[in-house]
Amino acid sequence: MTAPTPLRIAVLSFAHTHALSYVHALAAMPGVELIAADPDGAAAPDDAPRGAALAAELGVAYVETYDEAFAWKPDAVVIAAENSRHRALVERAAAAGVHVLCEKPLATSVEDAIAMRAACEKAGVILMVAYPVRFAPSVRDAIAELRSGRLGRILGVTGINNGKLPQDRAWFTDPELAGGGALVDHVVHCADLLDELLGERARSIRAVSNGILHAGRDLEVETGGLVTLQYPSGVIATIDCSWSWPMSSPTWGGLTLQVVAERGTVTVSPFARGVAGHDAHGETWSPVGADLDALLLDEFVRAVREGRQPQPDAGVGIRTVEIATAALASAARGGEVVALA
Amino acid sequence: MSTLKVGLIGAGGISRVHADAWRALGAEGFVTSLVGAEEIAEEYGFELVADVDTLIGLVDIVDIVTPSSTHADFAQRAIARGLDVICEKPLAATAAVAATVARAAEEAGVRLFPAHVVRYMGEYAQIKAGIDAGRIGTLAVQRFSRAGSAPQTPWFFSEIAGGGVIRDLMIHDIDQAVWFAGPVATVYAVQNPPTVDDHVPAPVTAHVVLTHRNGVISHIHGSWVAPGMPFRTSVEVAGSEGRLRYDSAEDNALRTDAVLPEGDTDYLPPMSPQESPYFAEIADFVAALREGREARVNPADGIEAVAVAEAAYASIASGAPVALPEPSVVPDAAATEAATTEATSRNAEEATR
Numbered sequence: 001m002t003a004p005t006p007l008r009i010a011v012l013s014f015a016h017t018h019a020l021s022y023v024h025a026l027a028a029m030p031g032v033e034l035i036a037a038d039p040d041g042a043a044a045p046d047d048a049p050r051g052a053a054l055a056a057e058l059g060v061a062y063v064e065t066y067d068e069a070f071a072w073k074p075d076a077v078v079i080a081a082e083n084s085r086h087r088a089l090v091e092r093a094a095a096a097g098v099h100v101l102c103e104k105p106l107a108t109s110v111e112d113a114i115a116m117r118a119a120c121e122k123a124g125v126i127l128m129v130a131y132p133v134r135f136a137p138s139v140r141d142a143i144a145e146l147r148s149g150r151l152g153r154i155l156g157v158t159g160i161n162n163g164k165l166p167q168d169r170a171w172f173t174d175p176e177l178a179g180g181g182a183l184v185d186h187v188v189h190c191a192d193l194l195d196e197l198l199g200e201r202a203r204s205i206r207a208v209s210n211g212i213l214h215a216g217r218d219l220e221v222e223t224g225g226l227v228t229l230q231y232p233s234g235v236i237a238t239i240d241c242s243w244s245w246p247m248s249s250p251t252w253g254g255l256t257l258q259v260v261a262e263r264g265t266v267t268v269s270p271f272a273r274g275v276a277g278h279d280a281h282g283e284t285w286s287p288v289g290a291d292l293d294a295l296l297l298d299e300f301v302r303a304v305r306e307g308r309q310p311q312p313d314a315g316v317g318i319r320t321v322e323i324a325t326a327a328l329a330s331a332a333r334g335g336e337v338v339a340l341a
Numbered sequence: 342m343s344t345l346k347v348g349l350i351g352a353g354g355i356s357r358v359h360a361d362a363w364r365a366l367g368a369e370g371f372v373t374s375l376v377g378a379e380e381i382a383e384e385y386g387f388e389l390v391a392d393v394d395t396l397i398g399l400v401d402i403v404d405i406v407t408p409s410s411t412h413a414d415f416a417q418r419a420i421a422r423g424l425d426v427i428c429e430k431p432l433a434a435t436a437a438v439a440a441t442v443a444r445a446a447e448e449a450g451v452r453l454f455p456a457h458v459v460r461y462m463g464e465y466a467q468i469k470a471g472i473d474a475g476r477i478g479t480l481a482v483q484r485f486s487r488a489g490s491a492p493q494t495p496w497f498f499s500e501i502a503g504g505g506v507i508r509d510l511m512i513h514d515i516d517q518a519v520w521f522a523g524p525v526a527t528v529y530a531v532q533n534p535p536t537v538d539d540h541v542p543a544p545v546t547a548h549v550v551l552t553h554r555n556g557v558i559s560h561i562h563g564s565w566v567a568p569g570m571p572f573r574t575s576v577e578v579a580g581s582e583g584r585l586r587y588d589s590a591e592d593n594a595l596r597t598d599a600v601l602p603e604g605d606t607d608y609l610p611p612m613s614p615q616e617s618p619y620f621a622e623i624a625d626f627v628a629a630l631r632e633g634r635e636a637r638v639n640p641a642d643g644i645e646a647v648a649v650a651e652a653a654y655a656s657i658a659s660g661a662p663v664a665l666p667e668p669s670v671v672p673d674a675a676a677t678e679a680a681t682t683e684a685t686s687r688n689a690e691e692a693t694r
Contacts, residue, residue: 152544155533155534155545155546155564156533156546156547156562158486160484162579206662208527208529208550212481212482212557213579213580215581224482224558226482226550230531234534236532236533238562240560246584260546261566262567265570265573267590
């Protein structure tokens with residue numbers, strides 16, 4: 001057996017905290033050479049460690065600018081910039097003939113997302129969207145059980161993606177950079193799972209939201225939301241995307257999908273495995289189970305080596321952006337039902 | 342104090358837990374029903390009565406546990422003869438009819454208790470107390486879920502006859518959502534598969550989303566799955582300072598892990614009065630009556646729950662959210678009169694089909 005050809009991967013931006021676990025996962029892979037660039041880090045309004053300091057902490061080689069990162073001739077990039085800055089970086093990577101793994105949501109508008117797919121298709125490079133939850137073994141098992149038909153047809157789904165307010169990075173609550181609040185951050189994971197489970201595009205979307213949670217912080221975005229979807233097959237679904245876990249919670253939050261079929265229900269909570277307890281400071285939670293970011297990165301790296309388009313691809317990236325942006329539009333219009341053209 | 346005489350109207354699925362509560366309270370029971378009254382009479386030592394009007398002449402209070410389309414009529418008949426009434430949910434098929442019943446009780450000077458039993462389930466009551474005590478700050482988002490076997494009796498599958506998964510099952514959580522977060526401004530609902538020609542499909546699932554007048558948003562899921570499906574409910578409420586939740590699937594107060602013969606899995610132990618929500622409910626109604634105080638559920642609550650369920654069906658029909666009018670305590674007499682007549686003739690028409 002020969003060792004795989006070294007693969008050069010550049011992590012672009014540390015804006016999204018997932019960049020940290022991506023660096024850890026990539027650094028642990030044999031045959032991967034890694035650098036990172038975080039030129040916008042210094043200008044971030046929060047005081048979270050960014051740029052060269054964070055790179056040093058993570059033990060990853062660092063370059064100051066995206067120009068230097070592309071000049072290094074990477075085979076692939078992992079983009080973890082603020083949501084609205086994804087498009088420019090993806091288009092730049094495509095122009096350079098570099099494969100892309102892009103943080104979710106793919107973009108803050110459907111138009112941007114479609115342009116990103118077009119750029120990557122034209123350049124013949126991979127565009128994968130970072131939806132790690134579908135890689136969870138419990139999610140694989142749940143989908144397999146539902147697809148087996150043992151429980152009959154799927155009738156409806158409740159998706160719950162609740163968590164703490166993502167406060168260590170200020171841009172998450174910046175309407176311009178994030179594209180919205182909880183309706184953007186926490187709708188798309190459930191929307192991705194629904195897309196894979198149902199294999200169809202939503203027909204209509206209706207959302208309501210409020211800003212009661214964390215009202216004292218004077219945020220410009222919604223912190224609570226309920227998004228109801230209808231699919232052509234008749235399936236109904238509602239996603240609770242609220243940042244409703246208090247900051248004193250022992251972990252970031254969780255995701256649960258409760259699927260109702262004709263002969264039973266399946267409830268899957270991929271982050272519910274762990275050990276609960278108490279220490280001197282209160283409640284504790286020690287998660288157990290597969291590292292989902294590592295599974296996601298593993299599939300991306302394999303696809304790059306094998307020269308194939310992996311899932312989740314730009315198509316589901318676009319469809320999930322479509323749901324988040326329609327939800328924002330519906331909530332802005334007081335809960336009007338938005339039909340997808 | 343003389344022994345309370347209670348008349349149970351109906352002997353179906355829910356009648357036994359009510360009868361258990363009356364027996365535990367030491368009431369003298371009477372029962373009438375088109376079907377099954379003999380069994381209840383024998384099992385609980387109640388006196389078997391031939392019909393509703395005879396029963397009304399024998400008792401101090403009636404407890405209506407019949408199919409939903411008959412609730413309003415039986416309640417009116419008992420009220421007209423000066424009796425206090427306990428009525429299973431929903432109080433009536435429409436809010437207008439429910440309001441008519443409530444007004445009749447008020448005018449007759451008798452009490453009317455809509456039996457929304459979930460208010461007496463310890464976990465839900467504890468969440469309500471937590472919210473009211475400010476434990477989770479300002480309420481923001483609520484989620485309720487309720488799923489189990491589809492019922493087997495045909496009237497549950499006719500929305501005109503007072504059935505349907507929203508009006509029959511999800512009304513429990515509609516009442517909880519309103520109890521926790523207050524009056525509702527907007528209702529949006531979806532159901533799969535849809536009800537066609539007043540035939541509610543089974544299995545069926547529905548989602549109802551409420552926007553309360555104070556800005557709180559609530560999601561309610563209800564499903565009737567295939568027969569044999571274990572029953573499960575859950576609730577989670579989140580506020581500015583914290584969250585409270587309960588899931589019956591995580592209730593481990595009593596759990597049996599055992600090797601049992603086939604078909605031996607549906608044993609349900611009788612609930613002890615100390616923890617039975619039905620006992621707590623009926624005991625509260627009886628105490629409210631004796632002490633002349635409000636019960637935990639009052640007629641306005643029963644009317645509001647029906648109004649929200651009705652708006653949910655209107656939302657499904659129109660495919661759009663439905664706004665509820667500002668709550669008005671006393672509805673217009675002429676309008677409710679007309680609504681009652683219309684509903685009664687419609688029920689009569691349905692019954693003859």
